[in-house]
Amino acid sequence: MANSKPRVLATRLFPPDVEARLTAHFDAVLNPEDRLYDSPSLTKAAAGCDAIMCAAGDSLNAATIAALPTSIRMIATFSVGYEHVDVAAAAKRNILVANTPDVLTDATADIAMLCLLGAARRAHEGAALLRAHHWVGWAPTQLMGTHVTGKRLGIFGMGRIGQAMADRARAFRMQIHYSNRSRLSPDEEKGAVFHANPDDMLAHCDFLSINAPMTPQTRKWVNAERIARLPKGAIVVNTARGGVVDDEALIAALKSGHLASAGLDVFDGEPKLHQGYYDLTNAFLLPHMGSATVETRNAMGFKALDNLETYLLRNQTPPNLVTA
Numbered sequence: 001m002a003n004s005k006p007r008v009l010a011t012r013l014f015p016p017d018v019e020a021r022l023t024a025h026f027d028a029v030l031n032p033e034d035r036l037y038d039s040p041s042l043t044k045a046a047a048g049c050d051a052i053m054c055a056a057g058d059s060l061n062a063a064t065i066a067a068l069p070t071s072i073r074m075i076a077t078f079s080v081g082y083e084h085v086d087v088a089a090a091a092k093r094n095i096l097v098a099n100t101p102d103v104l105t106d107a108t109a110d111i112a113m114l115c116l117l118g119a120a121r122r123a124h125e126g127a128a129l130l131r132a133h134h135w136v137g138w139a140p141t142q143l144m145g146t147h148v149t150g151k152r153l154g155i156f157g158m159g160r161i162g163q164a165m166a167d168r169a170r171a172f173r174m175q176i177h178y179s180n181r182s183r184l185s186p187d188e189e190k191g192a193v194f195h196a197n198p199d200d201m202l203a204h205c206d207f208l209s210i211n212a213p214m215t216p217q218t219r220k221w222v223n224a225e226r227i228a229r230l231p232k233g234a235i236v237v238n239t240a241r242g243g244v245v246d247d248e249a250l251i252a253a254l255k256s257g258h259l260a261s262a263g264l265d266v267f268d269g270e271p272k273l274h275q276g277y278y279d280l281t282n283a284f285l286l287p288h289m290g291s292a293t294v295e296t297r298n299a300m301g302f303k304a305l306d307n308l309e310t311y312l313l314r315n316q317t318p319p320n321l322v323t324a
């Protein structure tokens with residue numbers, strides 16, 4: 001008997017509970033070795049599929065989307081960010097695109113706080129000293145970092161994750177400044193200082209946290225001019241998208257000492273990050289782990305499946321549809 005379930009190509013190896021539900025409801029084409037598809041192999045693997053479940057790092061650009069088989073009706077990304085999917089190109093082909101907002105807010109804000117603390121308190125240098133067996137004991141001047149409690153934190157992009165970061169920072173009695181496309185309500189603002197022009201916020205940032213999505217407008221937003229407006233000794237944290245930062249400018253400021261340090265979980269062109277970061281002791285670097293908890297990755301997968309099931313099995317509009 002012919003398999004009547006819609007066929008879904010999973011571009012990556014997803015968590016076991018997610019794949020269990022995927023295979024229960026769909027004729028799933030899995031990727032157990034977690035091979036990375038390039039555009040030709042992706043379009044080939046998608047032959048006969050109704051949908052693609054992809055992830056951050058897959059490039060579903062206009063050319064790839066144009067080459068997809070005509071059977072593809074939906075792209076469900078296992079991510080909140082969807083800059084890797086050309087939504088306009090998908091719309092031209094009547095392919096729906098859906099993402100996984102909300103469920104990774106807390107995990108990502110936790111990692112943002114970890115990056116802030118790790119950068120401020122020289123966690124990477126301390127851990128490296130100890131693991132190299134070079135630690136000879138406590139010393140009054142050893143690994144002195146930047147105090148966090150009570151300092152000013154500027155948040156560029158006060159959406160769900162920016163607000164969750166602000167909540168965490170308030171526990172450190174930090175004074176919150178923020179810039180966002182629209183001002184939050186007083187209830188959401190919780191006393192944070194709004195800057196309609198993000199450039200005006202920079203002089204108030206002992207810490208600057210990037211929580212804005214990657215768009216043509218935010219590309220390389222953290223550039224040399226803006227870094228120069230930050231107070232000397234400021235710390236930059238990025239857990240959004242690497243492309244929001246001009247790497248050359250950030251590395252130059254970390255080398256010159258204008259910035260004390262940076263805490264980065266995301267990189268332009270990742271996983272091939274700018275070589276300059278490897279040489280900096282004042283950069284606390286993580287490999288894009290913002291959403292990497294079992295609970296969060298399962299929730300992301302279930303949300304991607306909600307989108308796929310709503311459209312492919314019930315022929316209804318997926319709950320997390322994104323548009324260009």
Ligand code: DGY
Nearest residue numbers: 056078079080081291
């Ligand atoms: C997302 O969902 O956009 C994250 O960056 C992946 O963890």
